[in-house]
Amino acid sequence: MSTIATNIAKVGTRIREAAQAVARDPDEVRLLAVSKTQPAGAIREASDAGQRDFGENYLQEALEKQADLRDLSLTWHFIGPIQSNKTKLIAEHFDWVHSVDRLKIAQRLSDQRPPELAPLNVCLQVNVSGEASKSGCELLDVPELAQAIIALPRLRLRGLMAIPEPTDDPAEQRAAFARLRQLQSELNLDLDTLSMGMSQDLEAAIAEGATWVRIGTALFGARAYPPQTASAGPSHE
Numbered sequence: 284m285s286t287i288a289t290n291i292a293k294v295g296t297r298i299r300e301a302a303q304a305v306a307r308d309p310d311e312v313r314l315l316a317v318s319k320t321q322p323a324g325a326i327r328e329a330s331d332a333g334q335r336d337f338g339e340n341y342l343q344e345a346l347e348k349q350a351d352l353r354d355l356s357l358t359w360h361f362i363g364p365i366q367s368n369k370t371k372l373i374a375e376h377f378d379w380v381h382s383v384d385r386l387k388i389a390q391r392l393s394d395q396r397p398p399e400l401a402p403l404n405v406c407l408q409v410n411v412s413g414e415a416s417k418s419g420c421e422l423l424d425v426p427e428l429a430q431a432i433i434a435l436p437r438l439r440l441r442g443l444m445a446i447p448e449p450t451d452d453p454a455e456q457r458a459a460f461a462r463l464r465q466l467q468s469e470l471n472l473d474l475d476t477l478s479m480g481m482s483q484d485l486e487a488a489i490a491e492g493a494t495w496v497r498i499g500t501a502l503f504g505a506r507a508y509p510p511q512t513a514s515a516g517p518s519h520e
């Protein structure tokens with residue numbers, strides 16, 4: 284077995300055990316392989332091992348890999364910060380967007396989603412860590428934003444997403460994920476997705492109801508280099 288196939292199996296075991304520990308059905312938790320900065324060959328290896336869903340943060344890098352991998356039938360998720368001049372290509376080339384954090388971006392994605400494609404699945408990214416984090420909308424803004432997104436014809440709001448401040452304390456990890464779960468249940472909308480949990484904290488996220496865990500390092504190893512030059516760092520993508 285290749286290293287990536289072995290890692291997929293290991294992460295699958297972690298997911299199953301975490302779900303069973305809280306009496307959840309492991310099939311409710313799906314694995315999103317975060318392939319940012321990884322070469323197309325790594326995605327192909329993961330695909331050969333049965334992985335279908337891939338998450339990318341940097342548009343240009345993602346488009347190049349998608350072109351290389353056209354022969355595979357993969358599902359692509361955009362999970363990085365979104366600038367408004369990138370929405371058209373994102374709307375055209377992805378199946379899911381997990382990182383919608385303001386209405387202007389949602390409106391553009393809806394307007395620019397090609398009519399021949401199914402509505403774009405989106406999650407509203409929420410800042411559950413207060414001032415420590417810059418990405419995601421404020422908790423208080425979620426109800427109004429969710430309602431506005433639901434009204435957009437070419438988007439399908441699936442749920443909420445968060446990237447809490449990293450911490451090694453499992454209780455703190457769970458507290459942040461619990462805030463997202465509770466917020467989602469208070470919305471009282473027909474949502475089926477909680478996108479939360481990464482390599483370090485997937486157990487805590489699953490304990491609090493994650494339906495997508497977004498896993499990079501535990502599948503592909505450490506990211507050795509940022510994908511872009513200093514003149515266009517990740518925060519500009």
Ligand SMILES: *Cc1c(COP(=O)(O)O)cnc(C)c1O
Nearest residue numbers: 317362481482497498499500501
């Ligand atoms: C990079 C990234 C991940 C994966 O993080 P790992 O710690 O490598 O598992 C998950 N979600 C988002 C939004 C990311 O940018």
